[in-house]
Each structure stands twice: as structure tokens, then as C-alpha cells.
Amino acid sequence: MHRFSICRWFSESWLFGKHKVSGCRAAFQSVSFRKSSFAVFVFLGDWSLGITVAIAAATLLATEPVLAQAQTPAPVKRSEILRTLPLTSFYGTPDPLPAGKLGDLIRSESFEEYELPPEVSAVRILYHSRSATGGDVAASGVVLIPSEGKPPAGGWPVMAWAPGATGVARPCAPSLMRNVGHGPFLSMYVNLGYAVVATDYTGLGTNFRNAFLDAQSNATDVIASISAARAAAPQLGARWIVMGEGEGSLAAVAVAEKQNEIRDAGYLGSIAISGLADAKELYTHSTQTPSSSMIAFLAYGIKTVYPQFQVIDVLTEKALALYHHIEQNCGETGTLAELPPAETLKPGWENNEFVRQYFARNSLGETPARGPILVISGDADHAVPVTLTAPVIVRMCKQGDRLQWERYPDLDPGRVIGDSVRDQITWIEGRFAGRPAPANCP
Numbered sequence: 001m002h003r004f005s006i007c008r009w010f011s012e013s014w015l016f017g018k019h020k021v022s023g024c025r026a027a028f029q030s031v032s033f034r035k036s037s038f039a040v041f042v043f044l045g046d047w048s049l050g051i052t053v054a055i056a057a058a059t060l061l062a063t064e065p066v067l068a069q070a071q072t073p074a075p076v077k078r079s080e081i082l083r084t085l086p087l088t089s090f091y092g093t094p095d096p097l098p099a100g101k102l103g104d105l106i107r108s109e110s111f112e113e114y115e116l117p118p119e120v121s122a123v124r125i126l127y128h129s130r131s132a133t134g135g136d137v138a139a140s141g142v143v144l145i146p147s148e149g150k151p152p153a154g155g156w157p158v159m160a161w162a163p164g165a166t167g168v169a170r171p172c173a174p175s176l177m178r179n180v181g182h183g184p185f186l187s188m189y190v191n192l193g194y195a196v197v198a199t200d201y202t203g204l205g206t207n208f209r210n211a212f213l214d215a216q217s218n219a220t221d222v223i224a225s226i227s228a229a230r231a232a233a234p235q236l237g238a239r240w241i242v243m244g245e246g247e248g249s250l251a252a253v254a255v256a257e258k259q260n261e262i263r264d265a266g267y268l269g270s271i272a273i274s275g276l277a278d279a280k281e282l283y284t285h286s287t288q289t290p291s292s293s294m295i296a297f298l299a300y301g302i303k304t305v306y307p308q309f310q311v312i313d314v315l316t317e318k319a320l321a322l323y324h325h326i327e328q329n330c331g332e333t334g335t336l337a338e339l340p341p342a343e344t345l346k347p348g349w350e351n352n353e354f355v356r357q358y359f360a361r362n363s364l365g366e367t368p369a370r371g372p373i374l375v376i377s378g379d380a381d382h383a384v385p386v387t388l389t390a391p392v393i394v395r396m397c398k399q400g401d402r403l404q405w406e407r408y409p410d411l412d413p414g415r416v417i418g419d420s421v422r423d424q425i426t427w428i429e430g431r432f433a434g435r436p437a438p439a440n441c442p
Contacts (some may be wrong), residue, residue, distance in 0.1 A: 058334050085176045087114060090124060091205045093138045100128035102220070102226035106138060112427050114142075115178045118191045121147040124175060127228030129202050131209075132217045132305040139221045140205035142175040142228045144186055144196040145236070155237030156195035157432050158229070161186060162222050162255075163198065164246025164275070168300050172330040173205030174198060185417065192425070199230040203304070205400055212301030213247055215362050219254035223262070238266040241431055243424070245273040245417055250362070250376075252391075253425030256369035256401075268431040269372040269423060273417050276375055277388035279362035285388060292339040296323045302358045309354040319344040365395030372402040374427045378416035379409045395439035404438050414436075 090109060100106065106126040114122050122142055129139040145156060163181050166172040174181035175198070186196045199221045203210030211217035222242055230236045244252035249272035256270045273280075286294035296319060299311045315323055317341055349355060373396070377389050386407065396403050406423050408416050430437065 021168075036176065042393040050401070071252065074162070084171070085178060087171055087173075087176060087205070090126065091140055091170070091207070093126070093207060095207070097128075097136055097138055099136060101129060101373050102130055103224040104128040105228045105231040107233035111142070113178070114180055114183065116144070116180070116183055117187050117191070119147055120187050121145050122180070123226070123229075123232050124234050125228050126206070127224060129360055132211055133307070134345050137202045137208045138206040139199060139202040139224065140173060140175055141197065141199040141225050141229075142180055143233050143236075144180070144190050144198070145233055146190055146193065148194075150416045151235045151237070152193070154239075155235055156193065158226065158236050159189055159194045159196050159428070160226060160240055160242040160255075161198040162218060162244030162248030162251040163201070164244075164248050165213070166204065167330040168210040168297060168326055169328050169330055170205055170207065172210075172219070173200035173373060175205060177201050182417075188421075192339040194428075195229075195233065197225050197240075198238075199225040209257065209304040210300070211304040212284070212297045213250065213337075213362065214301055214305050214358070215250040215254035215279075215303070215364065216258075218247065218251035218441035219258055222251055222255055223258065223264075227402045228376060239268055239432060240266055240270045240385060241270065241428055243271040243273065244427075246275040249273055250279075250364065253364050253369065253373060253396075256371055256373055257364070259370040260368055263370065267371055267375070269427075269437065270369075271374045271376065271427065273376045273420065273424075274381060275384045276364070276377065276379065276392055277384050278359070278364065278392060281388045283359075287341040292319060292322055292341070292344040293326070295319065295341070295344045296326050299323055300353075301325065302354050305358055305361070306344035306354040309352075313352055314346060314355065316344060316346055321441075365392050365399065365401075368399050369396065369401045372404070372431070372439070374423070375405045376416060376420045376423065377407055379406075380406055381416070394442075400439075402439045404436055404440050406416045 001074050074440050090107065093106065104127060106128065108123055108125045111122045111124045116122060122144055123140050124140065126138055131137045161182075163174045166174060166181070180186060180198060184196065189196055199218075200206075201210060201218050201221050202208050222244075225238055242252045242255050244250070252270040252272045253276065255267075261268050277285075283294065283298050295315070299315050300323065302309050303311055303316075311320070311323060316339075322339070375389070375393065377384075379386055379387055393403065393405050404427070406420065408419060427437075
């Protein structure tokens with residue numbers, strides 16, 4: 001889509017048209033049915049209909065386009081039914097899962113029930129990935145491609161999308177949301193000439209455990225989704241970048257670190273938006289808030305990565321009810337009351353051997369990254385303040401990573417993803433054009 005028509009597309013699109021938004025300087029709202037940034041993650045007791053993504057059309061004009069044990073699930077509210085999709089047999093796999101190589105496509109299907117612009121076609125994918133213990137697991141996702149026009153020579157350039165946190169239960173998969181989590185935002189990139197490959201992460205959608213916040217597991221799901229997407233949509237090209245927000249920002253950096261060994265010639269770099277910090281610091285910071293949800297997710301993620309971990313070694317009896325609730329439910333915690341940290345965690349929880357190992361494997365900047373990285377954060381992010389991001393940046397720069405860190409003053413994480421669009425597009429365009437990546441390490 002030409003740069004002068006992208007504004008018209010926004011103003012007349014399925015979303016913005018009904019809000020009577022007009023003019024190239026208007027701010028647009030991108031609806032996410034389940035909040036997914038770490039700001040919401042402190043946490044999950046306040047799920048609302050939308051995350052505000054202020055995308056000023058003027059920013060788009062600045063660039064040329066480039067081609068277990070659980071409780072009974074709580075009753076589902078009508079509003080939730082209207083904005084989500086049913087978990088169908090498409091996501092099911094035999095037990096045990098028939099063997100397959102990493103990234104092998106299990107099945108795919110065209111899907112027309114998403115609330116996306118007509119210019120965007122969607123294909124659901126189910127594919128082989130690997131668990132933290134190396135087991136063969138199934139992950140799901142969705143591929144968004146331009147429905148009009150022919151792909152450029154070499155195929156559509158690819159943006160892998162690593163979503164933010166949505167929960168750990170099967171219904172929490174972004175591909176089960178009618179707008180795919182960030183539909184208008186991702187559709188913008190499709191209309192700029194990219195194919196978007198958005199993983200759900202293992203266990204969200206598929207019948208496996210989700211390795212919550214485990215950057216290594218999530219990065220594997222992202223990498224495996226690329227070859228699966230190409231098998232489902234042959235018009236995708238070989239070159240790709242990855243962008244992630246919240247939980248996905250950790251995965252995006254972990255992809256760059258894994259590329260040191262994989263060395264995929266088509267990989268061009270990563271963008272991490274909001275929430276970049278060590279897992280230990282994220283959880284320690286969360287214990288200073290009145291929410292107990294983050295702690296329940298911590299226990300769930302550790303149990304997935306280390307099956308021998310005993311949840312009762314960390315969580316109190318009171319907290320177990322919340323733990324079992326999140327195993328089956330997305331969204332509000334229902335009648336369960338939030339607990340203060342003192343009533344959620346047992347004394348000395350941080351000294352548990354599996355907790356320590358989990359934190360150690362989720363400390364970024366310990367392994368050199370391959371390819372450039374753009375980190376975007378907002379100074380008003382109280383869930384993951386820049387004081388938590390800075391140490392990761394220092395380590396990455398010290399080991400020689402090519403990194404550009406852009407900070408947006410007075411922006412919370414819900415807005416920074418939209419207000420940074422100009423920087424995102426400029427950076428991505430540069431990678432596919434083969435230009436040297438900027439860096440501003442101290």
C-alpha cells in the first residue's frame with residue numbers, strides 16, 4: 001500500500017470508520033481483547049476490552065512501504081463469548097504426539113472469522129515445537145498475509161510476532177481472539193507489504209503445558225513457526241525479523257541469542273517492546289504489588305520447565321486456589337480474592353532450587369546475540385520500570401550486541417507500542433534494505 005493511501009485505509013477501515021475518525025493526524029485505537037503487557041500483568045484482575053495504541057498516521061507517512069488438577073472453569077460471560085472463538089478440534093493432537101521435526105507443519109486451515117480488514121487473509125497453523133526439556137510438543141498460531149496483489153520477488157518479507165502474556169490455559173491463545181490480540185496493529189504491517197507469523201506459544205490452544213515467561217521456550221516456538229508458516233503459505237519469503245511486546249519482548253531477544261547457534265541466514269534482527277527485564281527482577285518487583293496473580297503464573301511456568309518442582313513448596317494453601325483457577329481460565333479471577341505477597345508465598349521461596357534455576361535461564365544478555373536489536377520502552381511503565389531494563393541493556397552492550405535503545409518519556413506500555421510505530425517501521429525497513437543497523441550503546 002502506498003504511503004499516501006495508508007492513512008485512508010486507517011480512516012476507512014473496519015475499526016476506525018465506525019468511530020468516525022478522520023484526518024491524518026488523528027490518533028487511532030487498536031483493540032486487544034485481552035490485555036497482554038506486563039502493566040496488566042500486575043495483574044490479570046483487571047482485564048478489559050481494549051489496550052490503547054495511539055498510532056498517529058503522520059508516523060506512517062515518514063517511510064516508504066516495503067514489500068491437570070483444576071477447579072471447574074468459571075461461567076463464560078457473554079462479552080467474552082463475543083470477542084473470543086471456540087477451541088475446536090483443529091488444536092487437538094493425538095497422545096502421544098506423532099514424531100516430527102522442529103517446525104514441521106501438522107495442519108493448516110484458512111480462517112475467515114477473525115475481525116480483520118478484507119485486505120488481510122488469515123491461515124491458522126499447528127506445528128511441531130520443543131519443550132524446555134526437549135520433548136516434542138505442538139504449538140499453534142496464525143499467519144496473516146496480504147489478500148491483494150502479488151508477492152515481491154523472493155516472497156513476502158516476514159515479521160514474526162511474539163505476543164505478550166495472555167494467561168496459561170488453552171483458551172488464552174491469541175489465535176482464539178477475534179482480533180488475534182492486536183489485529184489492527186498487525187494488519188497495518190500486512191498492509192505495508194509484510195506477512196505476519198504470530199505464534200500462540202505452546203500450551204495456549206494446544207493440549208500441552210505453557211512455559212509461562214520462559215524466554216527460551218517461547219523463542220523456540222517463534223523460530224519453529226517460521227518454517228511451519230512457509231509450508232502453509234509458500235508465498236512467504238526467506239527473510240524475517242521478530243517483534244515482541246511484554247512477555248514477547250523477552251522471547252524476541254532470546255531468538256537473537258539462539259541465532260548464534262542456529263545462524264539462519266534469513267534472520268535479520270529483533271524488536272523488543274516494553275517489559276524487557278530479567279525474570280527474577282520482574283517477579284521480585286511484582287511482590288511489591290497487591291496482586292497475587294503473577295506469583296501463580298511463576299509457579300505454573302516453573303512447573304512446566306521443571307516437572308519435578310512441587311508447587312506447594314512455594315505457594316501457600318490460600319494461593320493454590322488461584323493457581324488451579326489459572327490452569328483453566330483466562331480473564332478475571334472471578335470470586336477469588338487477590339492475596340498480598342505475604343499470604344501467597346512461603347518464606348524462603350526465592351531459595352528453592354527450581355526457582356533459582358528458572359531465574360538463571362531467564363537472565364538475558366548472558367549469551368551474545370546475532371543480528372541487531374531494537375529495544376523500545378516507556379519511562380512511565382510502572383510494571384517494568386526502566387531501572388529493570390537498564391541492567392539488561394548494559395550486559396548486552398558489554399558483550400558486543402548491536403543494540404539501539406529508544407525510550408519514550410511519559411508513555412505507559414499500552415501506548416508505547418503505537419507511538420513508536422515510526423521507529424519500528426524505519427528500523428524494519430532498514431533491515432530488509434540491507435542498511436547498517438543503528439546502535440546507541442553507551
